[in-house]
Amino acid sequence: MSSRGSLIGLTFCTCYLASYLMNKYVLSVLKFTYPTLFQGSDVLTWLPASILFVGIIYAGSRALSRLAVPVFLILHNAAEVIICGYQKCFWKEKTSPAKICSALFLLAAAGCLPFNDSQFDPDGYFWAVIHLLCVGAYKILRKFQKPSALSDIDQQYLNYIFSVVFLAFAAHPTGDLFSVLDFPFLYFYRFHGSCCASGFLGFFLMFTTVKLKSLLAPGQCAAWIFFAQVVTAVLSVLLFDVTLTSPIVGCLLLGGLGEALLVFSERKGS
Template sequence: MNWRRSLLGLTFCSCYLASHLTNKYVLSVLKFTYPTLFQGWQTFIGGLLLHVSWKLGWVEINSSLRSDVLAWLPASVLFLGIIYAGSRALSRLTVPVFFILHNVAEVLIFGYQKCIWKEKTSPTKICSVLFLVSAAGCLSFQDVQFDPDGYSWAVIHLFCVGAYKILRKSQKPRVLSDIDQQYLNYIFSVAVLAFASHPTGDLFSALDFPFLYFYRFHSSCCASGVLGFFLMLSTAKLKSVLAPGQCAAWTFFAKLITAGLSLLLFDVTLTSAAVGCFLLGGLGEALLVLSEQRSS
């Protein structure tokens, strides 16, 4: 049984690594910076594969979804904000910087649980939150590749991530499974992004994209859509099999190998101060994983 869980964890890490690095390649190397089209494509492929998987009986989707669509709509709006702002941010920031800023969402969740839900928190979690916010704050001054727009989009991204997770935790009892929720997210995102592609100018601007007819662009976009779907599927499976603390540990490991490999594949300028911020952020997330394991 343990080897099956390990295999599932390694599958998740592989999908996480491949998905993020492929997205980074399309956004930063090929510079396909048209988020309504890129994210619209990814959510379309994800929704299509999920629908086919449902019809083939590989996954189960609640057939009475219509009654729960309106209740889940605010979460779908936040999901759209997550992927749109995340795409904008990742196109301008290095992968380690993006992860450090992304982790600040846990600080928002901690504040909400502490102030609104009045939950008791361990000293380990308090330390992790302090380290996470300190790493992100210091990094904005030590990043020699600092991009104001990238950081601004990352802030929007982390706020959407925090609000999305809080909304999910607030659902008691949970009517929709993780797969149900993602199915609704895909449908909503495809509809909005398809409509928004023209007003934002992405639809016609993309016609001037220099790699529009190159196979490496086509193959990378296809890979990004398929890998995103498998990442979602492996994440849902991981959460259904493992305890929250174990899921957090696998996610932390996936981020470590993804950030480390990105240093070799993409243009990243490191300074001793920036490395210190990365280590501080890593320590903060490690303490967060430890607190999750102790509470689960």
């Protein structure tokens, strides 16, 4: 791996870690759970993907506000099961044994979590399921649709522009527009600074992700993403209130094994 690739990978990991921890702080510590106010020809053909992107950030914000970061990441990664199943059932693609085992481990880990989570939150798991369905559908759409004239950066810009417009108009019907006026930290600099930091970190995470995928092979990208998730999960346990029981740790390790197998299959395929 080149030094430039390593630098981009480390930058990506830093943005990934900072973005998740900052979002978790705003959503669960400050308890600001109104994400509609702060998210964000070839254009028309990309519209379904932008709609799914809105579902990803809205449902993801709702879920992350209620679930521990490691739990959220395991459920987020379960979207790979949808992609693997789609490839196998509809596109009849040959799937490696490692990838099949990875999908089964991820499915088992995500399926066992609700029954063993001492901090179980029904709404959190509900939004996490919506989030992972949107993630799976979004990745399938990106992978199997006809090649687009839009670059990866153009696609992400359209996603954020569409999400800002869509969620701004949705703020009133969902009740978030008026509920936010009662938010206790609305006029605190700590809140304003955290939200601005969250926005900037989200943008840099998107930018470094695109750069990472353009410079490195799929297997190397998967390895950096897995490394970033492990570091983020470990540090989140130290920074936020998380109750770890033996069954939960087992689920997290099983999910980690599934992700490691996915990285292995990607590297072997590349």
